[in-house]
Amino acid sequence: MRRTAAKLATVTAVVTAAALTIAPTSASADLVTHCVGTGGAVTVPNDLLVPAGQSCALTGTTITGNVSVAAGANLVVTGGRISGEILIAADGYLDAGTTTVGGGIDLASGGYGVFLKDTGTGSVTVRPKGSATNDSFLFAENAAIDGTVTASAGEIRLDRNTDVTGNVSTTGSYYTDVHDTFVDGTLSVLNSATGSVVCGSAVRGRTTFAGNLGGVQLGPNGTLDGCASGGYFGRDVSVTNTTGGVNVDDNIIDGQLTTTSNTPAAKVAANNRIRGGVAGDQAAATARVSAKRSVQEREAKGEQRAEVRRSSAVQEAVAAGDAGL
Structure with a gap:
């Protein structure tokens, strides 16, 4: 399940x-x-x-x-x-x-x-x-x-x-x-005990994730959940101080993506379209795999x-x- x-x-x-x-x-x-x-x-x-x-x-x-x-x-x-x-x-x-x-x-x-x-x-x-x-x-x-x-x-x-x-x-x-x-x-998720997943959704305002445990997954092919597609974000997206992994895959971000102070460093796939570029630490891209919740x-x-x-x-x-x- x-x-x-x-x-x-x-x-x-x-x-x-x-x-x-x-x-x-x-x-x-x-x-x-x-x-x-x-x-x-x-x-x-x-x-x-x-x-x-x-x-x-x-x-x-x-x-x-x-x-x-x-x-x-x-x-x-x-x-x-x-x-x-x-x-x-x-x-x-x-x-x-x-x-x-x-x-x-x-x-x-x-x-x-x-x-x-x-x-x-x-x-x-x-x-x-x-x-x-x-x-x-x-x-x-x-x-x-x-x-x-x-x-x-x-x-x-x-x-x-x-x-x-x-x-x-x-x-x-x-x-x-x-x-x-x-x-x-706007979408803001702070200090979640087991993380956050956003898939197949659209957010017109700024999106902020900070202090979350268990990871943050935006789009498919992450470690938290399986889903068919990424999403659209109409403003800047910030993912910071996250423990458990950050995966950003197959998204359109009409702003800047910021990934800082995450453990481990965020994985940002090449198939994202990020208008304002990426600021912060990133891990090396990995092969796309089918993700299921652990x-x-x-x-x-x-x-x-x-x-x-x-x-x-x-x-x-x-x-x-x-x-x-």
């Missing part, structure tokens, strides 16, 4: 929500709908809460307010429309497919993870792990992110025609991989976590029954 996010199956579930009025703090306070179980194509005319430790599976549901996923809770939503933002607490999980989220998505410290497929949303934030046990993840496939991606923990993968209108910035992630993705802003276990772990949590969430929601609205 290569370093790739899961091919997670689309979940088909019916939504059930039990309405609960929270005691208002003022005359204008909104009602909050609690969702425990399964239910269908209804409109929730206010905010929605998945209570701590509970599971909610929604299909075709419209939510006119914000959504909160409490500690240890699961929300699986398919074909939904959410007008506001989604806030996910520690050990909380969000799985959104063919869904539109008007606001952003915020995964708290120690949040379990976020999986987005064929889904549009605002900015996505993954908070620092801190003292939490969970190391979060963000997997996005064919997602339209109208804003930024900011992550300070976990496994981060943008894949399969994902589009980000703003910057992508990660600091202290477990890894950050960008495959078949368009980033309209640490494939990291991907398998993330895939298994997402699949297990999704299956468990749906089973729990179905077992809770249909309480109606």
